[in-house]
Amino acid sequence: MRYSGFKVIKEALTGHRGWTPAWRDPEPQSHYDIVIIGGGGHGLATAHYLSKVYDEKRVAVLEKGWIGGGNVGRNTTIIRSNYLLDGNEPFYEMSLKLWEGLEQDLNYNAMISQRGIMNLIHSDAQRDAFVRRGNAMMLNGADAEYLNEDQIRKEYPFLNFDDARFPIKGGLAQRRGGTVRHDAVAWGFARSADSHGVDIIQNCEVQGFRIEGGVCKGVETSRGFVGAGKVGCAVAGNSGRLMAMAGMRLPIESHVLQAFVSEGLKPVLPGVITFGAGHFYVSQSDKGGLVFGGDLDGYNSYAQRGNLPVVEDVCEGGMAIMPMIGRARMLRMWGGIMDMSMDGSPIIDRTHIDGLYFNGGWCYGGFKATPASGYAFAHLLAKDEPHETATAYRIDRFRTGHMIDEKGMGNQPNLH
Amino acid sequence: MTQSNRLSGGQIDRNTTLKFTFDGKTYDGHPGDTLASALLANNVRLMGRSFKYHRPRGPLTAGSEEPNAIVELRSGDRQEPNTRATTAELYDGLVAKSQNRWPSLAFDAMAINDRFSNFLTAGFYYKTFMWPAAFWEKVYEPIIRKAAGLGSLSMQADPDAYDKGFRHCELLIVGAGPAGLMAALTAGRAGRDVILADEDFAMGGQLNSETFALNDAPALDWTTATVAELSSLPNVRLMPRTTVIGAFDHGIYGAVERISDHLETPPEGKPRQILWRIYTQKTLLCAGATERSIAFENNDRPGIMLASAIRTYANRWAATPAQRVTIFTNNDDGHRTAADLHAKHVNIAAVVDTRADAPFSSDYEVIKGAQVVDTKGRLGLTFAELRLANGESRTVECGALGVSGGWNPNVHLTCHQRGRPTWNEDLAAFVPGADLPPGMTVAGAADGTFSTHGALTSGANAAARILDIKPSDAPTTEDAAVRQTPFWFVEGCSRAWLDQQNDVTVKDVKLSHQEGFRSVEHLKRYTTLGMATDQGKTSNMGGLAIMAELVGKSIPEVGTTIFRPPYTPTAIGVLGGRMRGMDFHPTRLTPSHFWAKERGAVFVEVGNWLRAQWFPIAGETNWRASVDREVRATRNSVGVCDCTTLGKIDVQGTDAALFLNKVYCNGFAKLAVGKTRYGLMLREDGIAMDDGTAGRLAEDHFVVTTTTANAGKVYQHMEFVRQCLMPDADVQLISTTEAWAQYAVAGPNSRKLLQKIVDPAFDISNDGFPFMACGNITVCGGLRARLFRISFSGELAFEIAVPSRYGDALIRKLMAQGEEFDVTPYGTEALGVMRIEKGHAAGNELNGTTTALNLGMGRMVSKAKDSIGSKLSERAGLNEDGALAQVGIKPVNAADKITAGGHLMAATGPVDAKHDQGYVTSAAFSPSLDHMIGLGFLKDGGSRLGETMRLVSPVTDLTVEVEIVSAHFVDPEGERVRA
């Protein structure tokens, strides 16, 4: 079924009887050409591109719970491609381009809203680093804009300029950055993949891999064995758990990242604002809630919930940079499991086991990467070679010393 | 007529009248009122508009779970959006505005949405607004955004202060209703350390809403006496106006105390609210229960409320929403409301009970086996349409309709650590599950014990069990068995509201099911059910029940969404506390700070330190003039710079040298006593972490310096190596950064100046105290001091340190004694210029991705010994041909600018990422060379000196021709430092 304004009107006039399920609820078949583990944003995007771009017909997505229940359903919805290193920037720029055409591609309105993202600058060293980054972005064909204090004052008059411990000296803007209605991304990819014949199987937990002679033959699930020509893993925070079933240790730790939303407010924020020096970033959803977050709690966790110190740290940053939000109320806090890699950059690669492919280590860049991750992973699964924008995301780069370390924090995941 | 709906009795002070305004109209109320109770007393039912359809709304509840009666409280910079009128305490001069309406509450243009509700069903926006592509941001979204949101911010800084504090106790009791009060009494009388917190300003919970007797006296008598006894106990801390917002790990609870919200403005020096982190061994949750509604057509009109809320308004606040009230109930509790209203001479139109065996009343008509199927009234309820047991219809005229669908225990805090509630068939409700947060117990209505006597005794018994003491005796009172039968919605209803704020109706849940969004999380996210400011307290159960019916499962099979903190929406300000404005982070001041301030220095922030950036003098119109002067003066005569901020770590012990050999990639074992050496520290992954110097004051004593920014990180790292990797090494560490005021005295005349200060007993001539010497000395006639002959500027230079309290005196002394040499204080800018002129790496070069090789110090990594990072620095990827190497950069045309952050490209050819050759890390104008210079990293830089390249910085719109040169711009042979 095709969605359109006309269709909405027609259904409204005929009692909405014509709407059908956005995706089927199929029984798992005994064998697929490609099985994707993980019905999150990346898994569903992979299925979409496999079926639509790479013409793979027998594809299944296995989800242990309900689709979109992981980080795609619990994040701060920001999209951007303001990366520094050549290993990253082309990939994230492709992702941004895919976002820009996604609604038409999916026939689903994910409310992609390119209202811009602004990284605030508070010191000369930060300025030098952001100028270098802005240049890297432009040299990679992305958009970047350097703003001085006066320009920031004009655009964001409500920021704290005059009573600030860390005065605002400027900012690096990416106008094409913005936000997306996060749940709709999962639903849109799922609906499209389903319409191209992909089986999306919810409540189907993978409990083990069947590996014979170094070759992965399929997966044992809570709903029986599912054979597969190739198995692609895209389970983000659960990567460690899952790959352990294949006997693998990863350069990844799982950490909790909290995020927060306020009560609905009339529009106050033009776009995304990032206050790096104060561990705070914020945007405003179409419903009016301020959506904000900050740093990891800092300890390994699978609990999907955090603790007070980081809640306070984030709100301290918020009050420091925009004290007008003091009387706005936090409505809800939640936590997601971040697959924090050892250099802060992801992995999209084959494993040493034939037929087993891995996609993970997204740290907290996972949401903005969703379309490109799906595209590149689909490319790898279909063609057995890395997509041109993802060649650096090798699993063995730490062994060989080819880290992609944007923050320069080294092999301590909770610092990235 | 004012307060026409005010009844007799109630817990309000009628002797005092408070004036307040709502939407510009002035009303009277009394102390003890909330904004909602006072408005109802004044016959105002319409208090808000719903989110999507802008339907008229009045209060649904009498508490913090209120979804409808939310207003903009106060004005100006204290404007407070989305404030629940049902909990806002009335004060004289209170000002409130309704929100999310235009032009007025009574006539709201956006109410047109209600007419188009058929088009605006759940998720409609996912299906449209896609064509043409460009229109989403330009046309559709702005309209949606404008319509979205509820209240508005003032856009001004919050003028009030917020505090944060810490409290510790043995037992935290959450909720001061019958269960909580009895628990506190039990624990308090036993002398235990107790905190009793309640979100309400009056303790007593549901007792404040009831008329039945405790020990044959009014409930209020018992509550008052109990609170009085508790406040007399030193071991019991009562915290009214305190909402426990979250249950965090290991017995840490967040609680917000409202100190001044019941006043017009906070008293001088006092906060608006305090965030308490309560550390408790045990917790007893007595949070009570929330009545639930029943879904029927148009069940959202002002005047339609939870029956218990109407009872509370009547009994506690002596206010009624209307003079003629109908009750619609599926259980006995609804009848209690009818009886209480009747007692207060409110006309009961009828009690409509879904049960054929409903109890009889002689005071008013009870219509058994009947249901309310629809209502009328544009801005407030006027009629209720009934379907009688025999199928016939009947219309009842009434201004208020009390709905009672039974009670839901307030289990929220039991779920904050992802515990799930369990379904209780008898109560047809979720009750606390087995996996409570460790240390938590639940009692009273929150645990499904709904009778008052049951709640009182369960509170006492729970406290007794937890603390292993004897329970206090509960007063005698009603102990009616509760009959709660499931009845969630009226057959065939469609536009029946579940989430009144977000306008989620039964119809939306059905559509969600039809489109395959059937898991509770999908239901919530697709319809926004339960995502309103009441966090689903009044809406979730109804939605679940309907979804359960549709999928043919039981409610527990369908499951619940997770309750997350905070329990009620919490001001962001209180979570931030005092850490805002200039107090966001503490400042660190150097010993010469007060002196530098007198000199008019401009300060810059570095790792919380405020450092003098430059010292402008009369006639200097821009910072460059000051910095150039400071550099020239230092290079030509002598300059002084406060370098106290460098981290200083005292390393002692017989294995001190062995230890430094491990943490530095270069060797320290053979460093002679009285000598200093530059050291480079690597991370274990082989990347440079920090650099500094180590001076050997004795065989077993080193003083290590770190960069200002990394002092803490390096100390942590050294403690890790000491405790975890070299546990048996005899080495002791302690930071002495702030103990010593340290000044760099640099320039050809630096020795001459110091000789006037250093006591004669110490020979600091070039022979007596050569380059890289260090030692303990005395100055100014006997003050203990330390002297290091090290140089960051590239000049003949020393660093001299004295105890911090003398730092101010020493800098003044240096200035006085230095007059004959025109001694010049210099700041971090001049320091930076001079280190760039010397090609010394600093923070911009040690950026966490560079190796010793990149920094041109590859040979420093000793192969003769093991040190942190040496092994992994050997990985191929870090040692490839053409690796980045530090170089100097100067413009081909001396007038051209060089910017840090620029990228290096070949002199000709394309400019893009594929042809990127390197980048500029630092840049400055060199007064010594009279043109700009820079440091940077260039592929294979070492072998490219003399090459002409392009420095491109598109983001700052700059392209210049540059020459790659040695990074040592000034005195490359380093003769000056040895002079």
Next chain:
Amino acid sequence: MHDLIAITALGGSAPRVDRVADTTLTENPGIALASVAARMDQETTCRKHLKAVIGAVPGPGKVQLHDPEAGFWMGPDQWMVGAPFDTHEDLAAQLKARFGESASVTEQTDAWVCFDLRGDGMEAVMELLCNVNIRAMQTGDAQRTSIHHLGCFVLRRDPSDWVRILGPRASAGSLHHAILTAMKSAL
């Protein structure tokens, strides 16, 4: 005798005193400090000397209140010794002479600013400042804690309405501001 005049951590020539209600905050520059850390396998000797100096060896979380020298536990085999500045400005040297090879001694006098918070409102003020269970804290207890992101030592003095707070000297101004603000809020 040298001719350099000291200033206090808050930058004054005399210590700062603030009073709110019945509670007083006093800057106290009159204390010399030195850390003593036992050398490996010298712990017994080190403790012997320490006992001789301050009368006892404070265990974890404890301060030995003693005149003229006092001391508190900083970490495993590490203590901070304090004494009147006027008589013990060279405390570190004195201690090193006594402890010899048995301990590493480091001057700490000016690494810290010292405040005395004294009065009936002390506990209420401390509740707003740091995560010390101040109601349970006994005379002779010492705890390192964080006050508005500043690492501090809190020493419970006798009588029990009195705590001594040692904080980082360079942040004396921020620490003083935090304590005074809490006094105005709580009292």
Next chain:
Amino acid sequence: MIINHPLLGPRDSAEFIYMGDAGLINRPDPETASGEEWYAYAYLRDNPAGEHRELWWHEGGDRSWLVVTRNTVTHEISKVEIARDVARAQGRSK
């Protein structure tokens, strides 16, 4: 979270700085270890959903490194040891 410090008793985890898997104590022997061992030491983690032995530094306290055994699903802490003792027990010396 509350970490029950072996010397100081229960202390708020906010006083500590977290580093990661306690395996970081087992630094490979520089004399004998292979590049593969160094790679595994520095980069590979078990990252268990369950009991995890991890390093915390009591920055806001006595400056001890601790080995904390904590469940990464429930956050329950079952054991706290002084890292220096653990290191010695595992045969580390100088």
